[in-house]
Amino acid sequence: MLASYLPIAFLLILAGAFALVSVTLSRLISPKDPSPQKLMPYECGIAEIDPPVERFPVRFYLVAMLFVIFDVEVILFFPWALSFKSFPVFSLIAMSVFIFMLGVAFVYEWRNGGLEWD
């Protein structure tokens, strides 16, 4: 039973080893010659006094939030779609109701400007 997981374990080790090797290798062979000029965030201009204001892209979060909900609700379709031939007609009605409700939510969101990226 555990043997069937061997490829996954192998892949994990391989991925880990690759990450480790490439990081150490770039450490070892990259040229290192730091100077105050090189360490500054900008090549020219006035040195910054405060760190930049943290950005909070509200539009992005709004869209991400709506996306996550609709995206995840779809997982309920998969088991049904895989075996719906063995289900009675009732399951088709139930699923139609579910799709209808998702549709209502979508129409509401659309009409209220949830999808506009301004």
Add this chain to the structure above:
Amino acid sequence: MPVVQHWTVLLPELALVGGAIFLLLIDAAKPSQRGPHLAFITLVAVVTSGVLAFFQWSHPTTSALGGMVVGDKFGVFARFIILGAGFLATLTAPAYLHRRGLDRAEFYALLLLSTAGMTLLAVSSDLVMVFITIELLSLALYVMAGFERGRLESQEASMKYFLLGAFASAFLLYGIAFVFGGTGTTNLLRIRAETSLGGVADFRLVGLAVALLAVGLGFKAAMVPFHMWTPDAYQGAPTPVTAFMAGGTKAAAFAALLRVLVLSVPELRWDWQGPLAALTVLTVVFASIIAVSQTDVKRMLAYSSISHAGFVAIAVVAASRSGIAAALVYLLVYTAMTIGAFGCVMLFRDGDGERVHLAKYSGLGVRRPAAAALFAFFLFSLAGIPPTGGFWAKWYVFFAAIRSHHAWLAIVAVGASVIAAFFYVRVAVVMFMQEPPEGDEMELDSSVGLKIALALCLLVVVAVGVAPGFFLHLAEKALPFGG
């Protein structure tokens, strides 16, 4: 006993969800519309749902969705309490929301969805259904609690309610996972069969699971020490939402607690009765003592609602037929009187806001005797002073506790209700015995819906006070399926 399967059990909930969808669609057709028609549609949906539920009273027990939902008299009784809470909240909401510019379709849609979650919770006979319906009712309530977006208290209420609510759901889920692991099923009646003699249940897992489930449902019913969210959420949320939460959520959570503890794991009774009795004592005593020091009336009523959760839990500990009936009568009276009390808080305007600080109530009985008397009546009923409905509700609960050999619980609870009486009566003293301040005309809210709602609350509390036997008789008929 085989039960007929028919989807019509779900008709009351379909009416509620249909109303919510209709509201969302008309809002999509014309975004951000306002007006009295939204509240009217909501009322129609709730009444339709109530009528459909009423027809199930005389029907034999039916189940639906593969035994996940059961339509029995217990469910009908609990649904009526919850639908009543939804109806009253919808009556009180429009004036409050209109004054703050919040009377939008979303509010009413969320109210209907939350009500649907509560009624489904009251009829669910499967732990998966219990989880999903709790989420449905909570998710809508989180948003409703934060509906006054501009007011910081409202946001804070929403955040705290959300965090602790999600925390509680996780406990509930962990419990459900263990029940499934221990018995191989999540259906309440099959859990009962597996935990009985000859079942295959793993009792270590099921015992742990019952503890986790009780914690999860205890959060929703606001029992000490799982009550931390309640005062903040009740104080910060818009008052119609607070009234709805206090009435509806409690009824639904206790209906579920009764089904899970009393019906599905009666075999583990000796394990859960002791801890639940301890929680009950903690709840009634702690909440009554803390409430004494409150100066914000909404917050005081929140602590009052916590202590009432303790009283209902006494009936759950009794775990008998009379206990279940007493719990139902208590929830009915409690919902009416607590919504009545919050309705009175909405009635007493202070400029554009509400009178929430106790000091602002001084002399209210002199300027507005009728309204103050109504508030005092609801407070006396909450305190359990005869001959109000609240007295009989407590009476039946104590009686059930004594009959199931938990007399000590009844004695502790009587002691706590004496402490509790102090802070209820204090409000009445402030209203009637103190002089009103100069220049404060103490105008009342003139909304018709609020007045109708208060009249209905008064009617229920008086009716139970006058004819308690009739309601107890109804509740005794409404024993849950399998009880």
Add this chain to the structure above:
Amino acid sequence: MYVAAPLLLSAFMFSCGVYGVLARRHGVMLLMAVELLITSANLNLIVFSQLLKNSLGNIIALFIIAVTAAEVGIGIAIVMLLYRQRSTVAVDELHLMKW
């Protein structure tokens, strides 16, 4: 099947989640802690499902994932609301109401 290990992992995740909810003060961190709690319950369900050869647990896990997505959506919305008004997501700054 060897069940002790996944059950222990799930218990560990649950403990981390409880610690996170109680100790963290950052709104988004709290959401993540709650997610961890729910995921640990999901893991339990799947393990029991395999152990009992009963697919009910897997189906419940799917439902839970779907419901939790909605819950987190609302959580993010509430955190965003707080951020817009106060420019902070620290939960211990929510102290308008006490006792």
